[in-house]
Amino acid sequence: ARSAALAATTGPGATADGHAVPLLANIGGPQDVAAALAHGAEGVGLFRTEFLFLDRTTPPGEDEQEAAYRAVLQAFPYVVVRALDAGADKPLGFLPATGEEPNPALGERGLRMLRRHPEVLAGQLAALARAARGLPVELLVMAPMVADAAEAREFAEACRAAGVTRAGVMIEIPAAALRARDLAVEADFFSIGTNDLAQYTFAADRQVGALSRLQDPWQPAVLDLVAVTAEGAGGKACGVCGEAAGDPALACVLAGLGVTSLSMSPPSLPAVRAALAAHTLDQCRHAAIAARAAHDAATARSAAREALPALA
Numbered sequence: 001a002r003s004a005a006l007a008a009t010t011g012p013g014a015t016a017d018g019h020a021v022p023l024l025a026n027i028g029g030p031q032d033v034a035a036a037l038a039h040g041a042e043g044v045g046l047f048r049t050e051f052l053f054l055d056r057t058t059p060p061g062e063d064e065q066e067a068a069y070r071a072v073l074q075a076f077p078y079v080v081v082r083a084l085d086a087g088a089d090k091p092l093g094f095l096p097a098t099g100e101e102p103n104p105a106l107g108e109r110g111l112r113m114l115r116r117h118p119e120v121l122a123g124q125l126a127a128l129a130r131a132a133r134g135l136p137v138e139l140l141v142m143a144p145m146v147a148d149a150a151e152a153r154e155f156a157e158a159c160r161a162a163g164v165t166r167a168g169v170m171i172e173i174p175a176a177a178l179r180a181r182d183l184a185v186e187a188d189f190f191s192i193g194t195n196d197l198a199q200y201t202f203a204a205d206r207q208v209g210a211l212s213r214l215q216d217p218w219q220p221a222v223l224d225l226v227a228v229t230a231e232g233a234g235g236k237a238c239g240v241c242g243e244a245a246g247d248p249a250l251a252c253v254l255a256g257l258g259v260t261s262l263s264m265s266p267p268s269l270p271a272v273r274a275a276l277a278a279h280t281l282d283q284c285r286h287a288a289i290a291a292r293a294a295h296d297a298a299t300a301r302s303a304a305r306e307a308l309p310a311l312a
């Protein structure tokens with residue numbers, strides 16, 4: 001029964017009772033478009049733009065950026081681009097180091113770095129607006145490492161000034177999750193980055209292998225923050241683009257928590273599509289309740305799977 005229920009499905013992501021959950025791809029650039037399409041991605045939920053900026057001594061010009069963005073934007077009807085996510089954890093040769101940071105994960109990274117170098121953000125946004133011109137694509141741009149509503153507002157204003165009309169924020173910092181209601185006033189959409197959200201929830205550096213137990217997105221504390229974020233979104237789109245979205249059982253739990261789309265590495269798409277198709281939204285909600293009632297990650301995982309018959 002299990003294999004029959006999880007038979008390969010195609011088409012848009014949806015639960016067994018027809019609740020749509022768009023299934024999107026995490027990509028790093030035009031080189032990943034083919035794999036995303038081959039696995040049936042409905043769009044891109046996370047375009048990590050760092051690849052364009054790494055390993056060089058001068059920043060890519062707007063024309064070079066525009067060409068790379070256009071190659072992605074012309075392949076999909078819906079693309080969420082993340083503004084440059086750099087910092088002492090992902091250093092760039094052409095951005096003068098802000099000095100040694102004893103705690104790079106807690107330092108000037110993501111939007112914090114872009115606020116120090118507003119010309120980098122403005123150049124990126126201008127290139128994106130130009131790349132989308134004349135294409136039928138829905139372009140959304142989001143900022144990494146947003147802490148509060150003021151940062152969300154500032155980012156949305158920068159987007160609009162550049163002609164980008166849909167501006168969102170990644171929810172990666174517990175403060176942003178807890179005050180999602182405030183951020184939703186300023187942002188058009190949310191995308192929860194469960195990798196960093198777990199890191200900051202447990203104060204456990206994601207680069208330190210010895211702490212990997214604390215990086216588990218099944219931790220009930222992480223699920224609670226996802227729930228509070230989805231609720232705070234107040235009807236605005238609230239996706240997940242961290243590794244959690246690519247785990248079939250956890251994907252069902254996230255849908256049950258009110259997450260509206262799931263973005264993952266392309267090879268994970270078929271199994272997630274099948275798991276959603278095998279369960280109703282009600283079953284996903286019950287799995288979410290069971291997982292949040294658990295006291296640790298392992299119990300949350302097994303309780304959720306028990307509530308999802310095709311995965312039990």
Ligand code: PEP
Pocket residue numbers: 046048085172192193194195196197241242243
């Ligand atoms: C995340 O933090 O979950 C995320 C999707 O972003 P990255 O892994 O690129 O930090």
Ligand code: MG
Pocket residue numbers: 144172193195196
């Ligand atoms: Mg992140």
